[in-house]
Amino acid sequence: MQRPVSMLTAATLSLTTVGSFFVNQTAAIAQEITPVPSFRAVVNSNADGAIAPDQGLTLREAILVVNGILTLEQLSPEERSQVTQQADTEAPRIDFNLPVGETTIQVVGELPPLNRDGIVLDGTTQPGYATGSQVINELPTPAPVVAITPIENLEVRRGITITADNITVRGLSIYGFTGDLSDPTSGEFFDFRGWETRHLDWRELYRATATTPPADIFIAHRLPPPDITKQPTPANFAPFYDDDVPARNAVIEDNWLGFPPTLAGNAQPETPVVRSAFGVSVFNGTGATIRRNWIANHDGSAIITAVDASNLSVTENVITGNGVAGMPDAIRLEGNIDQARIAGNLVCGNDGSGVYLFKPKGSIAVENNQIVYNSRRLRRAGVYLMGDRHVVTGNQIRVQAGPGVVVTAFPRSVGNRIQNNQFTNLEGLSIDLVQLNQAGVQDYQRADGPNPQRDSQNRREDTGNAAVNAPQFVSKTFYALGTQVGSAADTPLLAAPKQATAVEVFGTADPGSEIEIYRASGLDRFGYAALAEPLATTTVGEDGKFKATVANLQVGDRISAIATHPTDGTSEPAAPAMIQSLDQAAVAPTDQSASSIPQCVTAYVPPAPPEVPVPEEPITIQVPTRIHFALDQSNISPATAKVLDRVAAVMLENPALVVDIEGHTDPRASDAYNKALGQRRALSARNYLIRKGIAPERMTIRSQGETQRVSQGSSRVDYARDRRVEFIFRDARGLELIVQEEDLQIER
Amino acid sequence: MQFFIPSRRWLRRLGFGVVGLLVSLLMGGMFLAGQAQDVPAGQNISITNTATAGFTDGAGASRNVTSNPTTVRATPSPSELVILKTGDRASAEPGDSVVYRIQVRNTGTTTVTNLQVIDTLPFGVRYIENSARAALGNTPVLLDPPPDEDGRTVTFFLATSLAPNQTVTLSYGALLTPDAVRGNGRNLAVASGTANGVTVTSGTASFALAIRPGILSDCGTIIGRVFVDKNFDGEQQPGEPGVPNAVLFFDDGNRVTTDAEGLFSLAYVVAGTRTATLDLTSLPGYTLAPNLYRIEKNSTARMVKLSPGGLARMNFAVTPTFQEGRR
Structure with a gap:
């Protein structure tokens, strides 16, 4: 089937004649006529290209064989020996037996989709796959051996495409699949699809819009976009027709998506030259299971859904450093996501929210996840909820540059239960219900801060979770009737906090709701504190009053509370109250900043005899705190790159170092423009450091625009000093911070 | 009339240490229009006025300067007719018709005859033929001869006399043509008649119609x-x-x-x-x-x-x- 290369189809630079296009069409038809026998194909060649009867069975050929497109007669005898026909009851399989050192398959075009039911694409069958071993503490799976990536400088949009039911993809490393790589105005491009290679004019390649969604693993109905042969006229009442059946029950497990199977030092995933666009795109697939994968370093989200992803299960994954240059949220849920469950994942160091629901259909559960160090680039909530009756329980949301959990006001969202979570080090409320139908930019990112108590029935209509009232303590302080004897450690210090006896707390809340009382940590500018640890629960009586006995408190602790109404959902946290004792003035404990090393994943070290480290002499290291930029530019100049290398070296040596990267501009141009320019400058500095191996969870991007100039002058040198990015190190002990001007770029 | 108000610098050059300057206008011998009984209609009157400037000189003494008197000559007319114009809508667009109502009241002491109303319609607004109706109280008033259209000016002749304190009501329709969007929508109406052989004219009544472009x-x-x-x-x-x-x-x-x-x-x-x-x-x-x-x-x-x-x-x-x- 030869199509004219139009602006649209030229985008599909598939290199093989027998590639996806031709094959897809007939596959669907062939399946309806005769059932395809169940084959087991063993890939023993890492080559890719046109289908040819040659020495080795490539992955492309194996997929076509298992799909039932390529018949055994079309294979060479060597290839045929790699294929065995199994009983129809057995699942068709693609196994690997690649030679040592040739385990990376560089594809030259999109692979044909897996479109026979039940295929198992199993990278764990490759010899050398160390079953039972472990690379990082957070993920109990070995490193994959077989890697699938596009050949250099070629735009291949999708790694593995799944269009049938019950398909398993296991134990593979898939990275580098993205769209829009090429600048069509430079370089030479060819159309390989015909019999003769044809040179393409850049006008045939030029695209002003994005491509259809690229991803490492793409789950959809048969013939997904950009193929529109089955929807010559688009459907009217849904994105697709009823017979565009979503792929069911795909299983994605034990894969590493977005980075090569070799790790850089300190168990950091390596950033490939070309980052993948999205990790797993559940475009149109129900019942998909994504478990025990490590999804890192994507331009967009790690997991994104679109049309139908109902009954999605995302469990035990490690999701780090995604959203670098696109959709910033680690898990972005859109469309039908009814009964989706996100449980037990480590979501760390991503550029936006951990989980963001955008106008979805259905209710989901977010349980027992660790959502830490997120919102590095955009100030967003750890979990942003839209819709009704979602359940967020047992999660740890820490070091989030935004609020913890937000429930939106529009679309109206009711009955979201947010209980038993732990929050610390937030920039916002632990739970924030957007009120008054506010739908501004901030309300969809970091919400609107504490709400007052309901003043009208109308608040129920225009506020998230039907404006359930936050509990109110009757007093700002509660008195412990006594203190217990402190431990030996704290007796020498009179001011040290003492263990209080159980404290009775009283307050008011909406009748019928359940109260959870938390130990609160930190105190923000509104006077609110993060819900650090659940302590006790109680229920509110008919009169709207509650009473609880809270043990395990120290004098000087703050407590806060949330109310969960059975139908309305969970409230915002109460304004905190402090625990004091009658015999001793309370001293508020100073808040401890995170003393642990900010690190998403840690290298798994097999148990070994402990070595006694030789204490090193503290040495002072000089670290530059500023880099400079040219007028109206945000790119890194060669001189600046040298300075950044020094920053990177220091950060690599000091893994505990956390940095805020602040972009600044000179005072010319508008405030808004400069704010954006500062953001671009900070972003390019951050992305350079990521390339140098600094983990994204250690860097937060901010922009000050022109608000904080270095100097007050207006000479060209002053302006050049203003055009800078500042590195604000937290806990910079042992570092000598220096201001360098080696890379000052004075405008001519 | 012009006043010469010396600037401070000019005064200083002259040696005056002037700190304040007060200019007052004295209108003398002016007859107000309301006092019509005192002046027979048609008779010329003259209005004289003088201006006085007061200031404090360098020595601190108050001094005055008085201008020459000027005289304005005028002929007051007996203002016996009061006219009021309204429309049935505040805004209209081309294709709409507007109904204007004009009330003319005789506030004088003599009966006015040969009553006519001259209405200058806004640009692009045309009088609808045969739409004019007039009434004196409940009594219809004949419009005879029929209204005379001359360009934008329509003259209505009311075949009635208007006794003191009587009010005649005139209403008529006008159509907005597409040209109306180019005009300002304001029209002017004047009533006039004869009383004691002297022509009596009312003030000018105006009504502004906001013109929306509508389908244009x-x-x-x-x-x-x-x-x-x-x-x-x-x-x-x-x-x-x-x-x-x-x-x-x-x-x-x-x-x-x-x-x-x-x-x-x-x-x-x-x-x-x-x-x-x-x-x-x-x-x-x-x-x-x-x-x-x-x-x-x-x-x-x-x-x-x-x-x-x-x-x-x-x-x-x-x-x-x-x-x-x-x-």
């Missing part, structure tokens, strides 16, 4: 939406949510933000070829979606041909992005 408007409305396209056809189906707070820039500099549903509308857009583009920095995480059905829609901008009074649609389909800022 050269403005149109642009509506549209920004939404997440999942089947890449550029149209919003159920399951393709709108994107709030997306910013669009129009060719005339208008900045439009979508609402919570992703919809926007822009009224009073000047007709013609209008273009708009989506500000991608306003929707982090999204970029323009490809359109697999129409090549034209694979563009960062939408161009519509907006007819006067027309409605045009600009839909922007977006999709989650993976390469922010690269396009």
